[in-house]
Amino acid sequence: MIEKFVPDVFSQSIYRLDYKALKTRGIELLIFDLDNTIAPISETQPSKEAINLINDLKDMGFTCILMTNAGRKRTEVFRNKLEIDTCAKARKPFKKNYKKILKLYNKEPEHVAAIGDQLITDILGANLRGIVSILVNPICKKDYPLTKINRQLEKILFARMQKKGVFKKDKYYG
Numbered sequence: 510m511i512e513k514f515v516p517d518v519f520s521q522s523i524y525r526l527d528y529k530a531l532k533t534r535g536i537e538l539l540i541f542d543l544d545n546t547i548a549p550i551s552e553t554q555p556s557k558e559a560i561n562l563i564n565d566l567k568d569m570g571f572t573c574i575l576m577t578n579a580g581r582k583r584t585e586v587f588r589n590k591l592e593i594d595t596c597a598k599a600r601k602p603f604k605k606n607y608k609k610i611l612k613l614y615n616k617e618p619e620h621v622a623a624i625g626d627q628l629i630t631d632i633l634g635a636n637l638r639g640i641v642s643i644l645v646n647p648i649c650k651k652d653y654p655l656t657k658i659n660r661q662l663e664k665i666l667f668a669r670m671q672k673k674g675v676f677k678k679d680k681y682y683g
């Protein structure tokens with residue numbers, strides 16, 4: 510079971526990811542998490558840097574979407590400013606909305622990558638669907654109350670993965 514929490518790729522941030530390598534790997538659709546992946550939870554809109562990145566990725570030929578467990582209201586400004594489709598209240602890691610997205614964009618899971626900052630939602634959800642899972646460090650330490658609980662569980666998971674030799678928190682790869 511612990512294997513389901515191991516990300517395929519681990520990067521410092523969305524800005525450090527090797528998107529060319531993802532392209533070579535056959536990835537066509539990028540599913541971005543919102544909170545603490547694209548923006549800190551205290552920010553109500555995307556930074557110029559985030560807007561530029563999404564534009565660059567579109568120019569590279571990627572389809573980019575936002576998939577977040579946050580509500581529609583929080584997501585709206587990001588959807589408009591980044592000009593991307595959004596799946597709010599996604600209930601990650603549950604498979605329903607991943608399935609919907611794959612169907613809607615007509616993609617096989619191996620052509621899709623999901624990028625996020627949480628093992629229990631973003632990474633587990635992607636791994637359960639056979640989607641390429643990419644972990645990034647959270648932008649800041651501030652989390653929603655529910656996420657704080659997840660972070661406690663995450664600590665246990667990270668420790669187990671480290672013990673098993675399948676993941677190292679200070680070693681980026683992929």
Ligand SMILES: [Mg+2]
Pocket residue numbers: 542543544545546625626627
């Ligand atoms: Mg997040």
